[in-house]
Amino acid sequence: MNMHSLILRTAGHFLLPLLLLFSVFLLLRGHDEPGGGFIGGLVAAAAIVLYLFSMDVQAARQVLRVDPRDVLGTGMLLAVISAIPGMFRGQAFFTAQWWEFTAPLFGEMKLSTVLIFDIGVYLVVIGSVLTIMLNLAEAEE
Amino acid sequence: MLYAILSTFLVAGFAPVVHRRTGRASGWVLGLLPAALFVYFLSFLPAVSSGESIVLAWPWLPGLDIQLSFLVDGLSLLFALLISGIGFFIVTYAGRYLEGDRDLGRFYVIILAFMGSMLGLVLADNLVAMFVFWELTSITSYLLIGYNHESADARKYALQGLFVTAGGGLALLAGIVMLALAGGSWELSEILNNGDAVREHALYLPLLILILLGAFTKSAQVPFHFWLPNAMAAPTPVSAYLHSATMVKAGVYLMARLNPSLGGTDIWFTLLALFGAVTMFTGVFLAFRSTGVKKVLAYSTVMALGTLTMLIGIGTETALMAAMAFLLAHSLYKGALFLVAGILDHEAGAKDFLQTGGLRSALPVTAAFTILAALSLGGVIPLFGFVAKELMLEAVLDAPSLGGILGLLAVLTAILGVAVAAIVGIRPWFGAKVDTPRTPHHEAPVAMLAGPAVLASLGLIFGLGPGLADEGLINAAAASVQGAPVDGYLALWHGLNWPLAISAFSLVAGGVLFWRWEQARHALAWVDRAAEYGPEKGYFKMMDGLVALSEWQTRVLQNGYLRYYVIVIVTMTAGLVGVTAQLFDVAVGQIDWAALQIHEIAILTILVSSMLFAVLTRSRLGAVVALGSMGFTVALIYVLYSAADVGITQVLVETLTVILLVLVLFRLPGFLNLSSTGLHIRDAGIALVMGGMITLLILSTLDARLFDSISQYFIDESMPSGYGRNIVNVVLVDFRALDTLGEIFVLALAAIGVYAMLHFRAEDRR
Numbered sequence: 022m023n024m025h026s027l028i029l030r031t032a033g034h035f036l037l038p039l040l041l042l043f044s045v046f047l048l049l050r051g052h053d054e055p056g057g058g059f060i061g062g063l064v065a066a067a068a069i070v071l072y073l074f075s076m077d078v079q080a081a082r083q084v085l086r087v088d089p090r091d092v093l094g095t096g097m098l099l100a101v102i103s104a105i106p107g108m109f110r111g112q113a114f115f116t117a118q119w120w121e122f123t124a125p126l127f128g129e130m131k132l133s134t135v136l137i138f139d140i141g142v143y144l145v146v147i148g149s150v151l152t153i154m155l156n157l158a159e160a161e162e
Numbered sequence: 163m164l165y166a167i168l169s170t171f172l173v174a175g176f177a178p179v180v181h182r183r184t185g186r187a188s189g190w191v192l193g194l195l196p197a198a199l200f201v202y203f204l205s206f207l208p209a210v211s212s213g214e215s216i217v218l219a220w221p222w223l224p225g226l227d228i229q230l231s232f233l234v235d236g237l238s239l240l241f242a243l244l245i246s247g248i249g250f251f252i253v254t255y256a257g258r259y260l261e262g263d264r265d266l267g268r269f270y271v272i273i274l275a276f277m278g279s280m281l282g283l284v285l286a287d288n289l290v291a292m293f294v295f296w297e298l299t300s301i302t303s304y305l306l307i308g309y310n311h312e313s314a315d316a317r318k319y320a321l322q323g324l325f326v327t328a329g330g331g332l333a334l335l336a337g338i339v340m341l342a343l344a345g346g347s348w349e350l351s352e353i354l355n356n357g358d359a360v361r362e363h364a365l366y367l368p369l370l371i372l373i374l375l376g377a378f379t380k381s382a383q384v385p386f387h388f389w390l391p392n393a394m395a396a397p398t399p400v401s402a403y404l405h406s407a408t409m410v411k412a413g414v415y416l417m418a419r420l421n422p423s424l425g426g427t428d429i430w431f432t433l434l435a436l437f438g439a440v441t442m443f444t445g446v447f448l449a450f451r452s453t454g455v456k457k458v459l460a461y462s463t464v465m466a467l468g469t470l471t472m473l474i475g476i477g478t479e480t481a482l483m484a485a486m487a488f489l490l491a492h493s494l495y496k497g498a499l500f501l502v503a504g505i506l507d508h509e510a511g512a513k514d515f516l517q518t519g520g521l522r523s524a525l526p527v528t529a530a531f532t533i534l535a536a537l538s539l540g541g542v543i544p545l546f547g548f549v550a551k552e553l554m555l556e557a558v559l560d561a562p563s564l565g566g567i568l569g570l571l572a573v574l575t576a577i578l579g580v581a582v583a584a585i586v587g588i589r590p591w592f593g594a595k596v597d598t599p600r601t602p603h604h605e606a607p608v609a610m611l612a613g614p615a616v617l618a619s620l621g622l623i624f625g626l627g628p629g630l631a632d633e634g635l636i637n638a639a640a641a642s643v644q645g646a647p648v649d650g651y652l653a654l655w656h657g658l659n660w661p662l663a664i665s666a667f668s669l670v671a672g673g674v675l676f677w678r679w680e681q682a683r684h685a686l687a688w689v690d691r692a693a694e695y696g697p698e699k700g701y702f703k704m705m706d707g708l709v710a711l712s713e714w715q716t717r718v719l720q721n722g723y724l725r726y727y728v729i730v731i732v733t734m735t736a737g738l739v740g741v742t743a744q745l746f747d748v749a750v751g752q753i754d755w756a757a758l759q760i761h762e763i764a765i766l767t768i769l770v771s772s773m774l775f776a777v778l779t780r781s782r783l784g785a786v787v788a789l790g791s792m793g794f795t796v797a798l799i800y801v802l803y804s805a806a807d808v809g810i811t812q813v814l815v816e817t818l819t820v821i822l823l824v825l826v827l828f829r830l831p832g833f834l835n836l837s838s839t840g841l842h843i844r845d846a847g848i849a850l851v852m853g854g855m856i857t858l859l860i861l862s863t864l865d866a867r868l869f870d871s872i873s874q875y876f877i878d879e880s881m882p883s884g885y886g887r888n889i890v891n892v893v894l895v896d897f898r899a900l901d902t903l904g905e906i907f908v909l910a911l912a913a914i915g916v917y918a919m920l921h922f923r924a925e926d927r928r
Binding site for chain 2: 051052053054055056057058059060063064066067070074089090093096097100101104108111112113114115117119131133135138139141142145146148149150152153154156157158160
């Protein structure tokens with residue numbers, strides 16, 4: 022799958038961290054501005070697919086460090102876990118829980134099960150897309 | 163309560179780790195969980211025996227009126243105590259019985275998950291929750307019967323058990339929905355107070371039959387009894403736990419539970435009493451006919467289940483007291499006897515009563531407790547089995563009708579029951595020493611003896627002091643079955659009466675039958691030939707038919723040609739949408755051509771020309787690129803109408819789809835035109851129909867507004883209750899999180915599917 026293109030390879034090197042950072046940015050700002058776990062996950066997956074095209078499958082797997090199937094499973098687990106806390110407070114399954122607090126440097130912060138759920142979605146999207154892409158690319162070689 | 167049920171599943175998940183860490187002691191360590199649960203349930207006892215019933219609820223899907231609620235009353239507490247109490251002995255026993263087995267960790271996972279499901283089933287107050295747990299017990303039972311998955315028999319009978327019980331489960335589901343309609347609630351505690359409404363409802367008969375189908379299959383009533391003896395392919399602790407003490411009693415539990423709202427009618431009485439009595443007799447008769455240790459015990463379990471069904475059907479106060487007492491007595495002695503069967507197998511390698519004899523001196527402790535349990539099975543004074551049997555005979559003799567046939571079957575059952583008890587309690591231990599497949603060198607380990615010892619001794623303690631069982635729980639349990647307080651009591655001595663006379667007579671007659679066991683079995687050899695035409699034959703015929711049918715429909719539908727799949731899916735969708743649109747008189751709106759802006763025309767032009775290019779081009783890559791350009795144009799439209807999130811998603815998905823298609827295209831052979839003009843026209847026709855249908859559908863949404871739009875609600879609520887300004891995202895992750903969860907499940911499944919297709923091919927298996 023190596024395209025042997027110097028421009029693509031160099032661009033891939035520089036774009037990968039930027040795109041990954043951008044995907045986290047999209048994930049976190051998703052609640053108030055366009056973005057969110059689904060879009061963030063797609064951007065991150067696309068970043069790694071770009072890297073896959075500029076380098077090769079081994080390099081892409083190294084960037085990911087873990088098997089995409091594990092990313093997928095972790096995401097599913099987080100998404101399901103985020104549904105449970107509400108039950109322990111006598112509310113319906115999946116009722117969102119919010120914790121507001123003030124952290125040094127950051128000022129007022131809001132954490133929630135919704136964020137955990139969104140991170141789960143983010144990981145599932147990355148995991149699914151890359152499971153398909155990397156395995157297809159490997160089948161190619 | 164929620165924590166109690168959840169903890170079993172949680173511990174089940176960690177069981178393999180615990181097993182690896184603790185090794186030989188794993189049974190005792192994991193046994194702590196059921197022991198703790200037993201103590202926890204015991205803490206409900208004072209309140210429940212004073213007649214209270216406790217409802218604990220957690221909302222689940224409030225929109226659908228489904229909540230996770232638990233009902234603790236006499237009946238459910240009796241079951242919960244049995245499940246956790248016997249569960250403790252089973253887990254510790256299994257630790258030694260399956261010691262060194264490579265799958266022991268997996269075994270713990272399933273048996274603890276089963277325990278959680280069974281507890282959930284008997285404690286659930288919500289019908290939907292109960293049904294979910296009901297099905298979970300069927301599935302865990304399937305996994306446990308098939309534990310020795312390398313044995314073809316184990317797999318076959320695991321599947322049989324699953325088909326019979328899960329088939330009944332489907333009927334039960336329909337029955338439950340009707341029950342909720344008739345009773346006006348999904349909560350058992352409310353339905354039970356609304357019995358008259360259910361009984362007078364038009365759906366009473368169908369719902370009764372459906373629910374009984376579920377209960378009869380689960381509790382192995384004739385003609386569904388055949389799966390239970392076959393389920394003995396499971397390891398012995400499983401047989402002791404699932405297939406005698408707990409799971410098979412789920413059907414009995416259901417009938418007992420619903421007695422206040424379904425019971426008391428003639429049809430209820432006739433169905434339950436007749437099927438129960440026939441099952442009772444069939445069970446004990448086949449038990450007497452069998453020689454395999456576990457077969458005999460399994461058939462006598464069928465007998466017990468039949469007895470319980472019959473007693474619930476009779477439904478008088480004595481009968482219900484008898485049912486609850488018999489339930490407790492049976493769980494105690496049958497649990498003990500199954501565990502002994504495991505000891506016989508483990509120490510002496512004997513799986514058949516004909517292989518045993520004179521083992522008394524080698525296994526003295528086992529022998530003593532077996533005899534104690536067998537005495538209870540035979541209903542001999544002063545064991546608890548006797549108390550229960552006396553009450554049972556009394557209830558049958560006082561039955562409001564059908565007294566003759568029920569009485570006859572009960573007396574025959576009592577006689578054969580004594581003979582079966584003698585086979586279990588005398589045959590392996592006394593008489594001439596028989597060479598067993600393995601010579602027992604030592605008594606079974608403590609972990610394996612604890613269960614039989616405690617369970618059998620409890621049978622004696624409750625027999626000598628029936629008040630203990632009675633005031634503690636049996637009265638409360640019978641009261642919840644009756645739906646009103648009971649004032650009966652259990653007693654060892656009822657005076658000289660008919661039941662006592664029948665008991666004495668059955669002891670003598672049963673003794674004679676045992677003495678002549680060999681001859682009797684030979685005389686009954688014809689039963690084997692008759693069984694070839696029995697219900698099990700019907701089951702296998704049905705399964706063959708099912709396989710043939712699925713082969714046929716697979717050949718037709720799963721033909722392996724992508725084009726036919728697409729044609730079927732597209733025409734079905736278009737057809738169904740079309741018919742629905744006709745039925746609901748969907749109006750098609752008008753397009754205001756004049757309002758069309760110049761940039762919109764430009765977008766449309768790009769869209770249509772890329773579409774035409776995709777259809778007409780002879781290059782695959784060209785077609786993919788054209789499709790991509792269509793996708794990006796659609797994204798542009800989203801952005802134009804200020805749906806930024808949807809636009810971004812569309813762009814990203816489109817990018818990845820193009821990459822995906824390119825990856826797949828590498829694997830395809832070069833582009834060849836093999837289809838004829840006729841086929842082209844057919845495909846074009848199908849595409850036009852689908853496209854036209856979608857166009858009409860979109861046009862109809864211009865005008866049609868069947869319901870008020872929900873968007874205003876989301877706009878209003880997004881900030882105050884979702885804490886987010888991006889409404890699309892708040893809807894995705896908060897308001898409609900369950901839908902999103904479903905979607906990511908689908909996504910994950912798709913990825914796993916692709917992975918499996920790429921990595922596991924049929925030819926690699928060879």
